[in-house]
Amino acid sequence: xxxxxxxxxxxxxxxxxxxxxxxxxxxxxxxxxxxxxxxxxxxxxxxxxxxxxxxxxxxxxxxxxxxxxxxxxxxxxxxxxxxxxxxxxxxxxxxxxxxxxxxxxxxxxxxxxxxxxxxxxxxxxxxxxxxxxxxxxxxxxxxxxxxxxxxxxxxxxxxxxxxxxxxxxxxxxxxxxxxxxxxxxxxxxxxxxxxxxxxxxxxxxxxxxxxxxxxxxxxxxxxxxxxxxxxxxxxxxxxxxxxxxxxxxxxxxxxxxxxxxxxxxxxxxxxxxxxxxxxxxxxxxxxxxxxxxxxxxxxxxxxxxxxxxxxxxxxxxxxxxxxxxxxxxxxxxxxxxxxxxxxxxxxxxxxxxxxxxxxxxxxxxxxxx
Amino acid sequence: xxxxxxxxxxxxxxxxxxxxxxxxxxxxxxxxxxxxxxxxxxxxxxxxxxxxxxxxxxxxxxxxxxxxxxxxxxxxxxxxxxxxxxxxxxxxxxxxxxxxxxxxxxxxxxxxxxxxxxxxxxxxxxxxxxxxxxxxxxxxxxxxxxxxxxxxxxxxxxxxxxxxxxxxxxxxxxxxxxxxxxxxxxxxxxxxxxxxxxxxxxxxxxxxxxxxxxxxxxxxxxxxxxxxxxxxxxxxxxxxxxxxxxxxxxxxxxxxxxxxxxxxxxxxxxxxxxxxxxxxxxxxxxxxxxxxxxxxxxxxxxxxxxxxxxxxxxxxxxxxxxxxxxxxxxxxxxxxxxxxxxxxxxxxxxxxxxxxxxxxxxxxxxxxx
Numbered sequence: 001x002x003x004x005x006x007x008x009x010x011x012x013x014x015x016x017x018x019x020x021x022x023x024x025x026x027x028x029x030x031x032x033x034x035x036x037x038x039x040x041x042x043x044x045x046x047x048x049x050x051x052x053x054x055x056x057x058x059x060x061x062x063x064x065x066x067x068x069x070x071x072x073x074x075x076x077x078x079x080x081x082x083x084x085x086x087x088x089x090x091x092x093x094x095x096x097x098x099x100x101x102x103x104x105x106x107x108x109x110x111x112x113x114x115x116x117x118x119x120x121x122x123x124x125x126x127x128x129x130x131x132x133x134x135x136x137x138x139x140x141x142x143x144x145x146x147x148x149x150x151x152x153x154x155x156x157x158x159x160x161x162x163x164x165x166x167x168x169x170x171x172x173x174x175x176x177x178x179x180x181x182x183x184x185x186x187x188x189x190x191x192x193x194x195x196x197x198x199x200x201x202x203x204x205x206x207x208x209x210x211x212x213x214x215x216x217x218x219x220x221x222x223x224x225x226x227x228x229x230x231x232x233x234x235x236x237x238x239x240x241x242x243x244x245x246x247x248x249x250x251x252x253x254x255x256x257x258x259x260x261x262x263x264x265x266x267x268x269x270x271x272x273x274x275x276x277x278x279x280x281x282x283x284x285x286x287x288x289x290x291x292x293x294x295x296x297x298x299x300x301x302x303x304x305x306x307x308x309x310x311x312x313x314x315x316x317x318x319x320x321x322x323x324x325x326x327x328x329x330x331x332x333x334x335x336x337x338x339x340x341x342x343x344x345x346x347x348x349x350x351x352x353x354x355x356x357x358x359x360x361x362x363x364x365x366x367x368x369x
Numbered sequence: 370x371x372x373x374x375x376x377x378x379x380x381x382x383x384x385x386x387x388x389x390x391x392x393x394x395x396x397x398x399x400x401x402x403x404x405x406x407x408x409x410x411x412x413x414x415x416x417x418x419x420x421x422x423x424x425x426x427x428x429x430x431x432x433x434x435x436x437x438x439x440x441x442x443x444x445x446x447x448x449x450x451x452x453x454x455x456x457x458x459x460x461x462x463x464x465x466x467x468x469x470x471x472x473x474x475x476x477x478x479x480x481x482x483x484x485x486x487x488x489x490x491x492x493x494x495x496x497x498x499x500x501x502x503x504x505x506x507x508x509x510x511x512x513x514x515x516x517x518x519x520x521x522x523x524x525x526x527x528x529x530x531x532x533x534x535x536x537x538x539x540x541x542x543x544x545x546x547x548x549x550x551x552x553x554x555x556x557x558x559x560x561x562x563x564x565x566x567x568x569x570x571x572x573x574x575x576x577x578x579x580x581x582x583x584x585x586x587x588x589x590x591x592x593x594x595x596x597x598x599x600x601x602x603x604x605x606x607x608x609x610x611x612x613x614x615x616x617x618x619x620x621x622x623x624x625x626x627x628x629x630x631x632x633x634x635x636x637x638x639x640x641x642x643x644x645x646x647x648x649x650x651x652x653x654x655x656x657x658x659x660x661x662x663x664x665x666x667x668x669x670x671x672x673x674x675x676x677x678x679x680x681x682x683x684x685x686x687x688x689x690x691x692x693x694x695x696x697x698x699x700x701x702x703x704x705x706x707x708x709x710x711x712x713x714x715x716x717x718x719x720x721x722x723x724x725x726x727x728x729x730x731x732x733x734x735x736x737x738x
Contacts, residue, residue, distance in 0.1 A: 001449075002426075033647030033681050034730060056647070056682040057371075057731070077682065080370075080614050080643065081698065099615045101697060129625045130641055130685055131615055159629050168629060245449050246468045246500055256498045260528050260537060272499055274449065278402030278425070278726040283719055312402050312722060313425040313446065316499055328470060329450065350652050353681060357647040358727040361403060362426070 002279050002363035003241045005336075006038050008046035009368075010220055010235035015049055017233055018214045021201050025208040028074050028194070030215035031064065032056035037280075037356035038219060038238055041067055042367055047218070052094075054213055058084050061093045074121060074213075077131065078102045085109060092116040096155065098123035098131040103141050110148055119151045121194065124179055126156040126172040138179060142187045153192040153211060154180050161199035162224050173207055180209070198223035202232065221342050221352040229342055238356065239336035240363070242275035243329045244293065247319060256316050257308035262287075270307060271319040273332045278312040280359035281334055282348035285310060289347040291317055292338050296327035303338075371648050371732035372610045374705075375407050377415035378737075379589055379604035384418055386602055387583045390570050394577040397443050397563070399584035400433065401425035406649075406725035407588060407607055410436055411736055416587070421463075423582055427453050430462045443490060443582075446500065447471045454478060461485040465524065467492035467500035472510050479517055488520045490563065493548055495525040495541040507548060511556045522561040522580060523549050530568035531593050542576055549578070567592035571601065590711050590721040598711055607725065608705035609732070611644035612698045613662065616688060625685050626677035631656075639676060640688040642701045647681040649728035650703055651717035654679060658716040660686055661707050665696035672707075 018027055029050035030036075035043040040060070044067055047053065052072025055061045058080070061073045078096040079085040085105040088095050097103055097120050111117040122142055125132030133141055142152055156176050160166035176195050183191040193209035198217035201208065202224050215223075220236035222229045229236070248271075250256060250264045273291065277283040289306040304317040319326060335341040341352040348355065387396060398419035399405075404412040409429070413436055416422065421441025424430045427449070430442045447465040448454040454474040457464050466472055466489050480486040491511055494501030502510055511521055525545050529535035545564050552560040562578035567586035570577065571593050584592075589605035591598045598605070617640075619625060619633045642660065646652040658675040673686040688695060704710040710721040717724065 033645075036647075036681075037729070057643070059733075060731075077614060077643070080612070099617075125617075127623075127629075128627075129617070129619045129623050129639075130680075130683060131617075159624070159627055166629075168624075243449070245446060248468075248494075248498070248500075250498045254496075254498050255528070255537075258497075258528055260496075260535075270498075274426070274446070276402075277723045278405075280727055283723040311499075312405075312726060314499060354646045354652040357681060357729060358649055359729070360406070360726055361730060362429075364428075 004363045005239040005366045006042040007368045010237040011046035022208045022212045025212045026051040028052045028054045028213045030054040037359045089117045094119045096121040121155045124156045126175040128159045155194040164203040240334040244271045246272040262308035269319040276313045286347045292333040294331045296330040297325040373732045374608040374735045375411040376737045379606040380415035391577045391581045394581045395420040397421045397423045397582045399423040406728045458486045463488045465490040490524045493525045495544040497528045524563040533572040609703040613640045615641040631677035638688040645682045655716045661702040663700045665699040666694040
């Protein structure tokens with residue numbers, strides 16, 4: 001068995017942490033990319049206290065509506081076509097407007113006054129240099145949208161909010177705050193603001209504005225480079241597990257796995273674990289990588305290093321520290337409490353977001369209680 | 370739209386290439402890990418000329434049976450429990466036996482003479498040092514299984530077959546061939562042999578024995594380090610695409626995306642593409658990485674470099690070489706004909722196998738004709 005267990009209580013706890021950090025802001029809980037790999041259906045019930053959810057594609061928005069999410073849905077890259085804009089109206093989806101074509105679709109097809117699509121998230125490029133209008137563009141767009149009856153939320157995206165010392169942060173914050181002030185004065189006092197993703201929520205408490213947009217923090221990973229998930233009192237919402245499928249002894253000097261990357265310094269007891277990159281465990285990982293085995297024979301936990309190359313369907317771990325009665329089919333935790341997915345990500349030279357999103361369909365998905 | 374298009378004709382062509390390389394061997398087509406991310410349901414119709422298929426888990430075997438695959442299914446890590454062994458018998462699945470517990474289950478529960486489970490793949494550890502019996506163990510197991518009425522296929526797995534010059538190859542081949550000879554002489558002349566995966570099929574033509582087990586080669590990637598997929602006349606079975614969702618100009622010295630990794634040397638036209646690691650495109654990729662854009666306005670193909678950090682839902686590409694009339698929603702090829710997935714993998718510091726397996730559920734899956 002390969003299993004991915006989702007923990008609703010952890011999600012709810014992490015959402016509560018966000019609300020403690022940003023008590024006066026509304027919360028748009030990011031559930032794009034299948035809720036960061038956790039599964040939208042599995043997380044929505046635990047996120048009922050969020051004011052809205054954020055998704056990246058219209059298909060994700062429609063899935064959430066179908067699952068019964070009746071509150072705000074923010075489509076954070078907006079409609080890709082005029083047809084998508086029409087569908088957004090039909091499904092009461094609030095869209096980002098980040099460039100001229102989307103502005104035209106919105107002005108050409110104004111939703112009914114009662115529609116949630118009347119709320120648009122107007123994207124200002126403050127330094128990420130991906131999506132968004134420049135200063136002049138955003139002022140023009142805001143004026144036109146307001147005149148057409150839209151309610152506006154000015155939004156932007158940080159490039160380096162994970163690193164509070166990065167000089168671009170102050171510049172992005174200043175540009176955003178200045179523009180929000182301009183729009184309030186020249187367009188409407190009712191223009192709202194949304195600046196902070198997870199890292200911004202943690203690092204820039206004085207700039208939370210009307211809506212915060214937590215993503216990774218909801219799933220229990222740290223969004224910042226200088227504080228761990230534990231320090232932030234976050235709980236991992238996923239446990240990714242497999243099992244021991246064989247026990248072996250590798251003779252001294254014999255190498256293990258593809259590329260013969262790891263050679264046994266002496267006769268070494270190893271265990272084979274039914275997990276691999278075909279499940280989403282990263283193929284390239286440092287020699288510091290480890291898993292936790294819960295030995296079915298004694299219910300004790302053992303920390304075991306990953307040895308050699310991760311294969312598609314299998315890894316080999318060092319079972320030296322395990323007792324003679326180590327049981328076949330013992331549970332192996334790839335990530336969860338320990339190792340935390342942030343730790344595995346650092347061993348894989350990436351961030352937890354990627355590991356979570358790139359899980360395959362092979363592991364069975366289980367909801368914890 | 371994010372799309373994954375599977376090309377049955379390419380799969381069938383690649384299977385034909387395998388048959389040309391190994392004309393006298395039967396073919397166990399590896400479809401584990403959801404057919405290397407291609408989708409089992411999508412590939413089985415194109416692999417009808419294979420003699421059998423190989424899977425890594427019982428769940429994968431049952432899925433293939435449910436999809437109507439009536440020929441051999443080889444479960445390459447065998448049953449994980451005695452119950453799984455019973456299910457294998459009920460579903461006519463041929464199992465690997467690689468360690469003592471599996472041997473016991475097989476001797477305790479002998480399938481009917483007509484059952485395909487009477488054929489067992491007996492795994493010999495010749496140097497991979499993961500699964501398999503040692504020399505004495507394999508001889509003992511073979512004798513017991515033969516006496517119990519099983520038909521045997523001796524099998525092993527290469528650790529370095531992708532690199533024909535690696536010294537372990539000759540040792541593994543010799544150990545395997547010697548053992549097959551011993552089993553034929555001491556157990557039964559009817560013992561069969563299966564040594565070669567994709568790389569072995571290409572590199573060790575004189576050692577194909579009775580069954581070859583092609584995997585990655587069927588999907589159109591090269592299994593060896595010194596020959597490209599084109600040299601081997603393989604066709605990529607997958608095209609992974611997205612679209613341009615915005616066009617921007619980034620000012621000189623401005624940086625793009627998370628971590629501000631890429632700064633524009635001069636004013637630079639960029640395009641935003643609706644793909645990211647949330648779809649399975651690798652997050653960490655070299656500055657050599659590129660995509661192919663088919664401009665909807667002129668139907669011409671343009672090679673565009675990936676700029677800055679790959680995000681969850683989006684990448685930025687260099688659109689300098691594209692004409693003024695570059696159309697929104699133009700198709701962007703992440704991998705397919707060009708770049709080939711092998712090339713993308715090398716830019717990501719891994720192998721195509723991993724990129725293919727770690728695709729997420731977000732891209733829409735399409736069958737080509």
